[in-house]
Amino acid sequence: MAYDELTVAVLGPGGTGGLLAALLSRAGHRVVCLAGEETADTLRTAGIRVHSERFGDFTARVEADTTLREPVDVCVVAVKHTSLDAALDRVPPAVLGDGLVVPLLNGVEHPATLRTRYRPDRVAPAVIRVESTRVAPGVIEHGSPFAEVDLTGDGVPRERLDALAEALTAAGPTTRVLPDESAVLWAKMSFLAPFALLTTRHGLPLGDVRTKYREELTALVEETAEVSAACGGPADPGGALARYDGFPPAMKSSMQRDAEAGRPLELDAIGGALLRAAERHGVAVPVTARLVRELRDAGH
Secondary structure: OHHHHHHEEEEEEOOOHHHHHHHHHHHHOOEEEEEHHHHHHHHHHHHHHEEEEEOEEEOOEEEEEEEOOOOEEEEEEEOHHHHHHHOOOOOOOHHHHEEEEEOOOOOOOOHHOOOOOOOOHHHHEEEEEEEEEEEEEOOOEEOOOOOEEEEEOOOHHHHHHHHHHHHHHOOEEEEEOOOOOHHHHHHHHHHHHHHHHHHHOOOHHHHHHHOOOHHHHHHHHHHHHHHHHOOOOOOHHHHHHHHHOOOOOOOOOOHHHHHHOOOOOOOHHHHHHHHHHHHHHHHOOOOHHHHHHHHOOOOO
């Protein structure tokens, strides 16, 4: 699979999926976006418009459909957990065939779910660090000065991962292939869970959370690090706190943005998964448990 001639399906061409679809298309790859009828029509006729200080302002032509109708080299799964099951109906396993499935989802449990449906040795989970928003169908605003991807996949042929990483890096997002899937997913989870749960619970941006609720943040970071270590992931609570302190004070989590917009929250994929992992490994996480309970009681 030469990196200069990939056919890539993007399931969920929203903020993240739309940005990757546009960048890959601009770099000369064939891109097929999978979405609902209305969005697919818009993308087919108008393409994807990107506004980005990092990558410039441009419009990329893409193909679009409501379901995958032919094999592709790679299928990027960029929907939220809350709509994953319904979205996967757009990608029939028999049609996908030998293609890589590259989920960009939050949490740690989705690779196992995908491996029950698609070839287990073709599921290549990835973590992306980017702030990118779909402001209208086919219109993407990329706000962060960075876009970085960590690609992994226990059992996936290394040359397949390398080819995709090369293609992504050439298209824009700096991409590296990392060997330990659990470590990669828990590195993201360790950072994301405290940030998402606290900003959403208190309805405040990160700057206010890290000053007004410092004790809670510290406890949550320590609990998450302990669970991560038990699951074979990294544990660096001091480093995590230092990262939070370095971010702009107005920063909000995507879970908080979903709550503000009245959208379903990825509470189970993040908080629920953390509690299940803690229970499996006998790790006490009282602060996490209380926050998840309070968010659920609030109707989330």
